[in-house]
Structures are given as C-alpha cells and as structure tokens.
Amino acid sequence: MTGAEALWRTLVAHDLTTVFGYPGGAIMPVYDALTAFPDVRHVLTRHEQGAIHAAEGWAKATGHVGVCIATSGPGATNLVTGLADAMLDSVPLVAITGNVARHLIGTDAFQEADITGITLPVTKHNYLVKSAADLPAVVAEAIHIARSGRPGPVLIDIPKDVQLEAFDGEIPAPEPEGERHEPSEEAVMAAVELLRSARRPVLMVGGGAQGASREITEFARAWNVPTITTLMGLGVFPASDPLWLGMPGMHGSVAANRAISGADVLVGIGLRFDDRVTGRVRDFAPNARIIHVDIDAAEIGKIVTTNVPVRGDAASAARALTAHARPFDHPEWNAEIQEWKGRFVRHEHWSAGYAVKAITDRLGPDDILATDVGQHQMLSAQLARFEKPRRWLTSGGLGTMGFGFPAAIGAAMAQPEVRTVVIAGDGGFQMTAQELATLTRYRVPVKIAVINNSFLGMVRQWQEMFHGRRYSEVWLGDSNPDFVKLAGAYGIFGVRAESADELPAAIDAWLAHDGPSLLEAVVPHEHGVFPMVPAGASLSEMVETAPEGVAK
Structure with a gap:
C-alpha cells in the first residue's frame, strides 16, 4: 500500500472515521486513497478554519479525538487559529496536512510553509513525517498524545512523496482508552485535612472536569460544598442543584464572585485560573487557602498560590476526596450565599x-x-x-x-x-x-x-x-x-x-x-x-448593573 493508504488504515483502526477537511495539491494522494475507504465519512467544509472548528465541536461533544485535513501552505496556515483554540481549551485533535515533496522542503516551493515551525507554540506535539515506514506509528502516537493526560491538538505534516511512497509494514493497534492518573495518598489527605478545617468552603470546577461530571457531583453533594463552574466547566455540575452558584469571573454571577472573595478554603478542579476568572490576581480569593487539582503539573501554582497541590485526573481526585467526606453545615455561610444568589440581572425589555x-x-x-x-x-x-x-x-x-x-x-x-x-x-x-x-x-x-x-x-x-x-x-x-x-x-x-x-x-x-x-x-x-468585573479590577469590585449613562 502507499503511505496515504496506510494513513487511512490507521485512522480506521483507531475508529476515527469522521474527518473534516478541504483538498489541495500537496494532500491529493491522501484524497485519492480516500476513495478506497467507503466507511470513512469525509465532510467537505468551505474553509479550512471551518474544518478544524467542526473537528473541535466533534471532540468537545464526544470527548473523543477530532480529525481535520488540509493541504500545504495556505491550507495548513488556515488551521493555525483552530490549533491555538484547541490548545488553550485542551481539545483532543489530530490535524493532518500535506507538504511539498521532501527534496523541495526549504526551497520556498509553491504552497510551501514550515507548518511544524509555525505551529510549535500552539500544538501539544507535531511531526514532519520523512518516511512512509514511520507514518502509521506516527499517526497512532499522535492519537495517543492528543487524548492522553491533558488533551490537546497534534499536527502531522506529510510531504507529498511520502504519501505516495510504498509501505509494507503493520498497522498499529489502538491503545486502550481510559487511563487514570491517580493522585497520591499524601496529597489527598492534605486536601482532606484542609477541607475539614473550612468554615466558608467553595468548589470551583473547570473544563478539565467535563469527563468527570458524576464524580464531581458526588463529591460536591457528599461534602455539601457550594459549587461554581467556570465558562468551560458549565454542565459538569447540574445547574438545578441548590449548591450551584453559577459562573465566576469577568461576567460571572454575583453569587460566584462574592463566594470566591469570601471563601476560606477554595478547591479548584480541572481549571487553570485564567485572568478572566481571577480578575486582579493578588486579590483573588484573598482569605482562602487553595487546593488545586489538575492533571497538568505546569498549571498548579502557575497563576495563584496553591497551598495543597494535587496532581491527578479530575475523576480520580474527586472520587478520592469523596471517600473522606464530612458534610459541611455552616448556616451563616449558606445564608450569605442564598442572598447573593438572589442578585442577578433581569432582561425585562427587548434586548x-x-x-x-x-x-x-x-x-x-x-x-x-x-x-x-x-x-x-x-x-x-x-x-x-x-x-x-x-x-x-x-x-x-x-x-x-x-x-x-x-x-x-x-x-x-x-x-x-x-x-x-x-x-x-x-x-x-x-x-x-x-x-x-x-x-x-x-x-x-x-x-x-x-x-x-x-x-x-x-x-x-x-x-x-x-x-x-x-x-x-x-x-x-x-x-x-x-x-x-x-x-x-x-x-x-x-x-x-x-x-x-x-x-x-x-x-x-x-x-x-x-x-x-x-x-x-x-x-x-x-x-x-452585566455583572462585569472591569479589566484590572478584583472580583469584589464587580459592577452588578449598568452604571449611569451606560446601556443596560
């Protein structure tokens, strides 16, 4: 088979049979080989950016890897925005691009772009495949990297002559999904000890917990802790639950931002404390000691000072913390929260x-x-x-x-x-x-x-x-x-x-x-x-309703 056929065989073996893309000269052998794979559903978008955002939507809705394809040069560079988007939101993607033949690389050939160099800062990993013999293993490894640990986008750049080169090796079998990263017992017990000392606790959950909704919900209810979901964490915890306070940050709810500002212990799971959540960082959760649970060690303590770091996946960490639950009973804190929950903007006129x-x-x-x-x-x-x-x-x-x-x-x-x-x-x-x-x-x-x-x-x-x-x-x-x-x-x-x-x-x-x-x-x-926390302000300085002279 050719390298192009080996590419499709590997994707099919990994059950990645829906692909969003747009053809062009340097990826033409891959599209030619596609005609022999009727089980693959290729979705022809009208722009490469549409293809990669559609692949992101697929991945976000399923939790599985999204796939998109583009040609070299402008086709590849049109994927850059989507790659950066997927990188920041931890979306598992594999983007496949064609490139000019190997002997033309570096010569400024027609529709040549150094897409691996361009995308190095906005991908979890990327590859320039130099031999058809390496291609299936690279694809399998890219899929594994995209979905393992903290998910993210991976780019595979394939020169046109590599797509045409003969391949006679084995197609690698997929690795099992569902690997867990269990937190250490020491970290869990340190978090439990701090949680038990809390009088004004808050749980804040981010997009990294989208795959751990059941465990997060059980944890919050077992500890009876007020729960905030970030913009990316919406849906992890049911909005109908009385413990839910809404979204924090620049346009967050009064209840969420006031609770953060008043908390004495804050548990953050699967979030990175970005600037739109924290407001002025030095005043974020000023009275709280912070437990930060994340699968990515680089995120723990990066923005806010962390008292108890817990490295592990959201589901495993939540499950471990639930096993030591002692439900909170702090009526004064709950009364404050209920008063804040009653303060929200009502849209009563056409707007x-x-x-x-x-x-x-x-x-x-x-x-x-x-x-x-x-x-x-x-x-x-x-x-x-x-x-x-x-x-x-x-x-x-x-x-x-x-x-x-x-x-x-x-x-x-x-x-x-x-x-x-x-x-x-x-x-x-x-x-x-x-x-x-x-x-x-x-x-x-x-x-x-x-x-x-x-x-x-x-x-x-x-x-x-x-x-x-x-x-x-x-x-x-x-x-x-x-x-x-x-x-x-x-x-x-x-x-x-x-x-x-x-x-x-x-x-x-x-x-x-x-x-x-x-x-x-x-x-x-x-x-x-509104509400709105102006840029550079603290969450406690949020503007709850439109100021005089500003459109409501």
Missing part, C-alpha cells in the same frame, strides 16, 4: 439579553448549545442552564470569533440523536457563514440563532465604558446582509423577529422546522452584559 433568554429557556437537558464569541456568548453562559456535561460548546481561552457555527456542525454530526443550537452574533457569524453550504450538502439540522445588533457588541461595550463612547470600527449595520435571505440562498429556512412580540412565534417556527434553520433576532444596537 440581546431578552432574546438570548427566550432561546435558552426553550432548550432541553439533552440539547447541545454552541456559541460564537462576544456579548451573546456571555449572555448565553449566564442564562442557559446545563444539567449534563458536553452540552455547552464555546471558545474560552482564545475567544475565537467564527468558532460557534462550524463547531455546532461538528457536534451535530457527532450527536445526531440530540438537537444542536448555535447562538452567534452578526459579526462572528459572518466569519464562517460560508459553512451554510456544509449544512445544505449534508443536511445537518443545526438551529442557528443570529443576535443582530448591528455592532461588534462586546467591543462596543468596552468603548462605551472605558473609551468615552468613541465607537471606532465596530458599526456593522450599514453592510450587514439580510441573514434570512442569506440562509435562503443556501436553501435553508429562515425567520426574523424584530420585537419581543414577534419572538415567540419566530422561535416556534425556527425550532419546528424539519432540518437546518436560521432565526434572526434584530435587537437594539446598544446593550450591556
């Missing part, structure tokens, strides 16, 4: 928040919600209520506009038995709107909601609050398309609502349509997302 709430209120516990990046993203995170893990897909660390729509496509193809909804802004949606063609070609029943305020809303809010309302290059209204007509051009049903009165019927028609559909909610231009 972006009103529209997002109307949409998220219609979601069921099994529905998947993807978002793009901006005001609608933060509103969705504040307003949606997730009962299960892997139902919330968003770009957290990189904040990638254009992520939400193709990620929803990948998730819907991974989980066809559930409904997938994406909420996007009018700015971000246009960055990957060409993937409407992918919906049409594969009849993926994604429900798209475009919150159209004619602005780059989050940038506008910052310009309003911190730059004297000097709105610079954020107005989109004079050049936005008619989104309903845009959907119709691709054969997709669309409906529009321009007021609160029109919205319920529009949502009904949008959700009831059999197949993909688009809802455009035309909302007022100015709307703020």
Whole structure:
C-alpha cells in the first residue's frame, strides 16, 4: 500500500472515521486513497478554519479525538487559529496536512510553509513525517498524545512523496482508552485535612472536569460544598442543584464572585485560573487557602498560590476526596450565599439579553448549545442552564470569533440523536457563514440563532465604558446582509423577529422546522452584559448593573 493508504488504515483502526477537511495539491494522494475507504465519512467544509472548528465541536461533544485535513501552505496556515483554540481549551485533535515533496522542503516551493515551525507554540506535539515506514506509528502516537493526560491538538505534516511512497509494514493497534492518573495518598489527605478545617468552603470546577461530571457531583453533594463552574466547566455540575452558584469571573454571577472573595478554603478542579476568572490576581480569593487539582503539573501554582497541590485526573481526585467526606453545615455561610444568589440581572425589555433568554429557556437537558464569541456568548453562559456535561460548546481561552457555527456542525454530526443550537452574533457569524453550504450538502439540522445588533457588541461595550463612547470600527449595520435571505440562498429556512412580540412565534417556527434553520433576532444596537468585573479590577469590585449613562 502507499503511505496515504496506510494513513487511512490507521485512522480506521483507531475508529476515527469522521474527518473534516478541504483538498489541495500537496494532500491529493491522501484524497485519492480516500476513495478506497467507503466507511470513512469525509465532510467537505468551505474553509479550512471551518474544518478544524467542526473537528473541535466533534471532540468537545464526544470527548473523543477530532480529525481535520488540509493541504500545504495556505491550507495548513488556515488551521493555525483552530490549533491555538484547541490548545488553550485542551481539545483532543489530530490535524493532518500535506507538504511539498521532501527534496523541495526549504526551497520556498509553491504552497510551501514550515507548518511544524509555525505551529510549535500552539500544538501539544507535531511531526514532519520523512518516511512512509514511520507514518502509521506516527499517526497512532499522535492519537495517543492528543487524548492522553491533558488533551490537546497534534499536527502531522506529510510531504507529498511520502504519501505516495510504498509501505509494507503493520498497522498499529489502538491503545486502550481510559487511563487514570491517580493522585497520591499524601496529597489527598492534605486536601482532606484542609477541607475539614473550612468554615466558608467553595468548589470551583473547570473544563478539565467535563469527563468527570458524576464524580464531581458526588463529591460536591457528599461534602455539601457550594459549587461554581467556570465558562468551560458549565454542565459538569447540574445547574438545578441548590449548591450551584453559577459562573465566576469577568461576567460571572454575583453569587460566584462574592463566594470566591469570601471563601476560606477554595478547591479548584480541572481549571487553570485564567485572568478572566481571577480578575486582579493578588486579590483573588484573598482569605482562602487553595487546593488545586489538575492533571497538568505546569498549571498548579502557575497563576495563584496553591497551598495543597494535587496532581491527578479530575475523576480520580474527586472520587478520592469523596471517600473522606464530612458534610459541611455552616448556616451563616449558606445564608450569605442564598442572598447573593438572589442578585442577578433581569432582561425585562427587548434586548440581546431578552432574546438570548427566550432561546435558552426553550432548550432541553439533552440539547447541545454552541456559541460564537462576544456579548451573546456571555449572555448565553449566564442564562442557559446545563444539567449534563458536553452540552455547552464555546471558545474560552482564545475567544475565537467564527468558532460557534462550524463547531455546532461538528457536534451535530457527532450527536445526531440530540438537537444542536448555535447562538452567534452578526459579526462572528459572518466569519464562517460560508459553512451554510456544509449544512445544505449534508443536511445537518443545526438551529442557528443570529443576535443582530448591528455592532461588534462586546467591543462596543468596552468603548462605551472605558473609551468615552468613541465607537471606532465596530458599526456593522450599514453592510450587514439580510441573514434570512442569506440562509435562503443556501436553501435553508429562515425567520426574523424584530420585537419581543414577534419572538415567540419566530422561535416556534425556527425550532419546528424539519432540518437546518436560521432565526434572526434584530435587537437594539446598544446593550450591556452585566455583572462585569472591569479589566484590572478584583472580583469584589464587580459592577452588578449598568452604571449611569451606560446601556443596560
């Protein structure tokens, strides 16, 4: 067989049979070999960035490795944003790129790019394969690296002549999944001792615990500890549980941020204490001693001072801590928390928040919600209520506009038995709107909601609050398309609502349509997302409602 055939055989052996990609000259042998593998479902996107975000959506919705393919040069460099996104959000991906033939590497040949050099900082590992004899082993190793430990993206760059070279070796068998990284008994007991001393405890859970929802929930309930889920951790702990306090950080809930500021012991599991969570770091959880559980030793103590480091996977650590549980009973702390939980912004007039709430209120516990990046993203995170893990897909660390729509496509193809909804802004949606063609070609029943305020809303809010309302290059209204007509051009049903009165019927028609559909909610231009912790401030300095003169 050729190297290209060996590549497909290895992917099939590892049960990676859905691939998102876009062909080109340097990857053509791989696409030629694909014709001999009818069990592989290749999804032709309309842009390489759409392919890698769809692969991310697949991976986030399943917990398994997503795969994407691109050609050399511009095809490969169009994957860079997705690789960086996956790296920061710990998404298991294998990205496969073609390159020019080996004798042309380094000569500035047509469509040549040093993609391994370019992506070194934004991949967990990468390879330039120099022989077909190495290719299957490299693919198997890449899959293992992508999904083991702290997951992440791995890139495999294959010169065109390596794809054509003969291969007569063995295809490696997949390694078993499910490896655990048990924390040491010493670390667990140190954490237990500190937890038992707490009078104002808080548990904060991040995206690294998405695969440990059952264990996290058992731990929180066994200890009776108030629980916060970060932007990436939403769904790990059920929102209906009385212990849940919401999301922390810049646009977090009053209850979550106040609890962090008042806690005397904070347990962080599967999170990295990024700046949008901590606010001003020196004032983060100022009264708390911190237990930090993470599988990645480099993250423990990197941002905040850690009193008890616990290296291990979230499920194993939570299970070990649950075994020593003594339920907390601190009525004064609980009373404070209940008062904070009653303080939240109500969206009672026609606005972006009103529209997002109307949409998220219609979601069921099994529905998947993807978002793009901006005001609608933060509103969705504040307003949606997730009962299960892997139902919330968003770009957290990189904040990638254009992520939400193709990620929803990948998730819907991974989980066809559930409904997938994406909420996007009018700015971000246009960055990957060409993937409407992918919906049409594969009849993926994604429900798209475009919150159209004619602005780059989050940038506008910052310009309003911190730059004297000097709105610079954020107005989109004079050049936005008619989104309903845009959907119709691709054969997709669309409906529009321009007021609160029109919205319920529009949502009904949008959700009831059999197949993909688009809802455009035309909302007022100015709307703020609150609560908000201004950049450089501490969580205790959060602004709960819009200041005088700022859009609510």
